Amino acid sequence: MSTREAIALPELPSLSKLYVSALSTAARTKLGALERSHALPHVQHTVTGVQVSLEHVTTFQHLLHGTVRDSLPSVFVHSAAFPVVMSVLTRPDFPLPLLGMVHLGNRVRHLRSIDYSEPLAVTAWAENLAGHHAGTCVDVRVDVQAAGENVWEGTSTYLAKGLYVPGLDKASRPERQDFVPPQPTAKWRLGPEAGREYAAVSGDFNPIHLSALSAKILGLKRSIAHGMYLAARVINSVEAVAAEPFAWDIEFAAPVFLPATVALRIEDHEADGRWDSADFTGWGERSHRKHFSGSVRAL
Amino acid sequence: MAASPDVSAASTDSAAGAGIRKAVVIGGNRIPFARANGAYTNASNQDMLTAALDGLVARFGLQDERIGEVAAGAVLKHSRDFNLTREAVLGSALSPETPVYDLQQACATGLETVMGLANKIKLGQIESGIAGGVDSASDAPIAVSEGLRAVLLELNRAKTLQQKLTAVAKLRPKDLAPNAPGTAEPRTGLSMGEHQALTTAAWNIPREAQDELALASHKNLAAAYDRGFFDDLVTPYHGLTRDANLRADTSLEKLGKLGPVFGKSLGEKATMTAGNSTPLTDGASTVLIGSEDYARAHDLPMLADIVDSEAAAVDFVHGKEGLLMAPAYAVPRLLARNNLTFDDFDYFEIHEAFAGTVLCHLAAWESEEFCRNKLGLDKPLGAIDRSKVNVNGSSLAAGHPFAATGGRIVATLAKLLHEKAAAEGNRGRGLISVCAAGGQGVVAILEAR
Structure with a gap:
């Protein structure tokens, strides 16, 4: 370019x-x-x-x-x-x-x-x-x-x-794949304030994240968590074990309506006896809807 | 046993090698364990630990005795209890010149205090020691929320009125809700029970097997009380003479009626109930240990030698291993160092955090795959004769005041070994296994005197 x-x-x-x-x-x-x-x-x-x-x-x-x-x-x-x-x-x-x-x-x-x-x-x-x-x-x-x-x-x-x-x-619309939740390795309890708190540190004050009322005005049933907040938390859980440099990716699926309990599975993979990568998936503990998935890899 | 590098990585010198003295268990004393919000609701950790110490002092005539060192701890601690054990010793009949330290290793606290002091005795640094632990789930510390704490600390640093007002203005209504301690692992947000439920399901441990283990725990503990086994190990306190959680009349039918409380998202694989999981409990325990010379000089009994111990930790954070499975790794290392196999033991004291924890360990040691891939052994450690496991009951029946469990087990096993040795004239061995929060575990060997 x-x-x-x-x-x-x-x-x-x-x-x-x-x-x-x-x-x-x-x-x-x-x-x-x-x-x-x-x-x-x-x-x-x-x-x-x-x-x-x-x-x-x-x-x-x-x-x-x-x-x-x-x-x-x-x-x-x-x-x-x-x-x-x-x-x-x-x-x-x-x-x-x-x-x-x-x-x-x-x-x-x-x-x-x-x-x-x-x-x-x-x-x-x-x-x-x-x-x-x-x-x-x-x-x-x-x-x-x-x-x-x-x-x-x-x-x-x-x-x-x-x-x-x-x-x-x-x-063309990709074929919808049924999501079967795997065994969780962790759980996040996100309160209704999770959106406001991340807005305050990220500067992303989109009303869909701030309160149930402001989200309703924009046509959502409740406020939703920032995608980048979810990414930040999950990457943080892996960053500690990932040697720098590393690469990560995340793909968002169903939004997380607040408050929520997000179940999470992080699976580490080793190569030659050292940490090589981790795959992660987050879903609604009760809804069983996938919220996001992705990976972290050593570079 | 053919040891792999994994297992033999630690020192190959026996702990009882040349130049190192023996450390022996002389006896123990605990108060009966109470269910949370029961008999000990208004007793603090310091009160309960002092009560257990008082009973030990009375039993072994330790009034005004300067003990080499006292080590104990609690898992749930108030910030004012920074010197919990020292305060308990000052409140007891022991000499105030007795030095003391606090220790915390989650549920392994009690066992680790015994092992730390035993090592000092073996090295000749001290002649006698009292190890112990206490926990109260009723009188638990409650902290202010992080928000309120931040405001209070900022208020404390503020010098001008304006700074003080700025700090107070940061307070939000939700900050007024207090923080009670939970059993959730900080890095996963899952409670200990939820973690164990995943491990129990992964090992396909059936519900019936867990209920049977719980039943055996209650029956064995009740029988031990009935034959007076605990008469010289337990001192009544606050209206209790036996562990309040003990249900001598429970049955498989009653246990079978309870609904699952952990791992409910597992559906049909949810097998862990209030009956086969330990309840939150209050209580304290102490163990008197010493050198052989100390015991002889004071005309005190020698129940068992404290042979050796091993700690292990597992990587549970992303589910590579179950949270409470560390003893599965510590035991083979301890056996290899001491050149022993399961056949060399008469008793196994496997702490019943949950029935599933015990059964997962037994299954792991029998599993060729686990022993090969995880422990690096060329054959399984093998099966443990179930009639040798927790023969006088364990935590499912007695309850589990976290830091007090190690002392209960050491005193119980030492007396068991001593009784058997006296009756049969042999020197049997016992293996102790205690799992702990944070993916840790401590295991130990006692040998009868």
Whole structure:
């Protein structure tokens, strides 16, 4: 993608301002004042000198039930880079509407331990606009650099439900596979406050996460847990045993309506007597619906 | 027994090798164990441990005696109980010049205190020791929530009124709900019972076998009380003369009527009930140990030698091994180091955290696959004669005040071995196995005197 225009932002944009701009773009598109683009903008946004606060990392680690370390949890890096991602998604020439976009999954390569004090350069761009049986999906790529080298590379896949971009083939619906819960190895009890607590540390104040009432207004029966909170907790459970560098991926299925008891199975695999990878699955203890699955692998 | 590298990795020197003295069990004393929120509701850990110590002092004439060292502990501790055992000793008739330390290794606390002090005796550092443990599930510590705690600590650090108000403003209504201690493993969120239910199902242990083990525990403990076995091991306390959980009249029919309480998501494979799982219990136990010289000089009995012990831990966090299966790994290592097999033992004291725990261990040691793949042995450890297991009952009947269980077992087994030796003129051996939270386990060998 050598054709991507590099745009340097002076600082991390404010998430709330980006949400407001997304609302105005949505309104203008609806009113016909703005024509929706049919292709991804050939740009990448970069913010350099991103400095995370130790207090913020510590709060994040507490929320995950993790150990307070000076290195950044892998999902924290996603959260720290998220404003740059949002600046791409809220561009007026971005072909998919931000509001109502569904997070399908993530793939991350965590290339080395990142100390909280290191200034980071975050670059985000979008690629792979593709047809999906339920709409159109897109990959948002993030490279995080420290001292001039890539230390974290992530891909998040989002789906704009019900929106079909002309010229993209609609993918056929994959066959639904019945989910039979395996034997659990752990259990999380998530209270109704789980969404608000993660919103406070991640800055993702989407109303579907905040309260039963705000979620109802948006058509959900109750508030739902952030996908990245679930990812952060499960990756944290494995990160301790995974040697760096490592890669992880997660695919989200049914949302976790709060409060909830999530049953979890994490299965470690060894190669040559050393930890090699772990597979994980989370599901509703009572509903038996799969919430997410994925893996962590040594690189 | 052909030992694999796994099993023989530890030192091959016998603990009773040249230059090391013997440590012997002289006797024990405990208070009857009470079900939680029963007879000992208003007694603290310190009260109960002091009561058990007082009984031991009275039984062996230890008034004003300066013991080499006293070690005991509790699993559920109030923050004020940082010196729990020292406070209990100061409140007892022992010399206040007796040094003391607290120890905590979850349910293995009691057994580990015996082994730690026995090692000091063997090395000649002390002549006598009192090991013990206590736990109260009734008088459990309740902590304020993390939110309130954070606010209180910040308030404590605040210097100006503004800082104080900022701290208080962070308080949320939910922060006022207290935190009671639970039995959930911090890293998995599953309770000990839920963990064991998964292991029990994985080993296909039938419900009937668990109920039969529970029944045997009650029958054996009741029979031991009836023949006076515990007369010199238990001192009545707070209205109890026998363990309150003991149901001498229980039956397979009664046990069979109970519904499953753990692993309910397993459906038909849910086999663990309130009858074949230990209840939350209050109680305390103590064991007097010493060198042979100490026992002779004080004209005290020598019931059994404390031969050797071994600890193990398993990786349960992602389910690689069952939470309570560590003794399955510790036992073969201990046997190999001492050049012994199951045939060399007259008694097996396998702590009944749950009937399933005992049965999973027996099944594991009989399993060729487990012994080969997990223990690295070329043949199974073999079957244990069930008539030698927990012959005077165990935790399912007596109850399990976590840290007090080790002392109960050591004193019981030492007396059993001594009685058999006196009657038959041989020196039998007993094997102790105790599982503990956090995927740990401690096992030990006693030999009759």
